[in-house]
Amino acid sequence: MSLRIVVCVKYVPDATGDRHFAEDLTVDRDDVDGLLSELDEYAVEQALQIKEAADDDAEITVLTVGPEDAKDALRKALSMGADKAVHVEDDDLHGTDVMGTSLVLAKAVEETGYDLVIAGMASTDGTMGVLPAILAERLGVPQVTLLSEVSVEGGAGGVVKGRRDGDTASEQLEASLPAVVSVTDQSGEARYPSFKGIMAAKKKPVQSLDLDDLDIDAETVGLEGAWTKVESATERPARTAGTIVKDEGEGGKQLAAYLAEQKFI
């Protein structure tokens, strides 16, 4: 049987835009342009490379949990070359925390059927970087995370191997499928969608699921179901304008004098 890959992608507010909080202290997703999290493009790219290495004997489903606009993220992934998409969308999901999101993703992944789940290293808005580990815990399969190199051997019943570059060591990892993988931005540049890819994406199937379809109790997700509570969010005061000098031959010395005055030297 061909390898079933599910890639988890998140639709996030553009980091170069003016990101802020809504009144209920959730991330404002209405006022800011959104896009497929750049870090999840690396996950899509690795899925495509694994499929290519398996002589196309694989099927890539991209999965997102998010609002209506999150379809844009799915479209982008489809135009890069993924085969089909699943969108979990439900008004009751507003304000869901990582515990709720992981619960929904786990159910959706199981519903879709999978041998390999690939996620990004972190979302560019929440930046927790823990969802892949939680997903593995919930699915009861190995986690092979934060890989800068990944490969699959032996197809659906095979193994996944990869390299994880940690703080103190670089490790080679190996696990049997099914497994959850996450890849870093060191895993290789993501491809741009081709014109052909963009056209083809328009015809690819996008399945919509809501909480009922996944048999999830609305009370376990959303802002009310969240196990963490944001009590306040304050904009960081702008840094007070510093001194800026133009180097006229003494710039290094002037900077040294400043550092000495601040007791760094």
Add this chain to the structure above:
Amino acid sequence: MAEVLVYVDHVDGAVRKPTLELLTLARRIGEPVAVALGAGAEATAATLAEHGAVKVLTADAPEFADYLVVPKVDALQAAHAAVSPAAVLVPSSAEGKEIAARLAVRIESGIITDAVDLEAGDEGPVATQSVFAAAYTTKSRISKGTPVITVKPNSAPVEAAPAAGAVEALSVSFSEQATGTKVTSRTPRESTGRPELTEAAIVVSGGRGVNGAENFAIIEALADSLGAAVGASRAAVDAGWYPHSNQVGQTGKSVSPQLYVASGISGAIQHRAGMQTSKTIVAVNKDAEAPIFDLVDYGVVGDLFEVVPQLTEEVKSRKG
């Protein structure tokens, strides 16, 4: 007084600094009980005791080194069951966050990652986080279960606070998942002799403006004159001029030193995300319009190949 579990990050018994900072924070909430795992676990006890650990739970087994993350989750869960703590604190390393997250699922608790401060509150600990590339500061707490919180390096001072630090063996039975992901080989990172990037009081970073691997010697010379760690922007790392382990930013290390020196770095949002909370920021850039100048306490508009070597010489001569 309630006990607080502190997960110990150590290398063969040498406790890393962020763990000592966690002990400072843990003492604000209760009595720290440390959990040290793997080779050298017992050797951590003396240092942990000096910094406030009333107890040190230790366990060693080959599983901790041979398999990824899960054996440590099993152990921390055993410690949680044994102690019933008021909170679980874990250093915000990549591995620490994953351990904490899996534990949180198992004990049905909420999790907060990357806290930069922690205080006691009426309804449990309140964590401060710095979000959206440090544009916002939030305060949050956990509303379900035992709060599990991971804390970034440099979030609290290291304080001496002698306590008993009694070593107790923790008995751990490994779950079925424990051996799921095998570590087939491990290559330790070579030490540069410079301070650890995330722990350093001063970080000196170079970006695309450094223009070549060999030119990083200029950045290193300045770093060495100041006793600093060396950082790099992603542009410099992607160009192959400096190792990825030194990258500062969203997908690299996040640093919060007393002093950050940026040379030839424009200050893109993803770079700022990893250094914006530094206490003092200085920069050298030949483009007066570079966004990094919005952040600086002191900036020099100029060619780094002129300014940085002059600065290094001046630092050396002032230090004598």
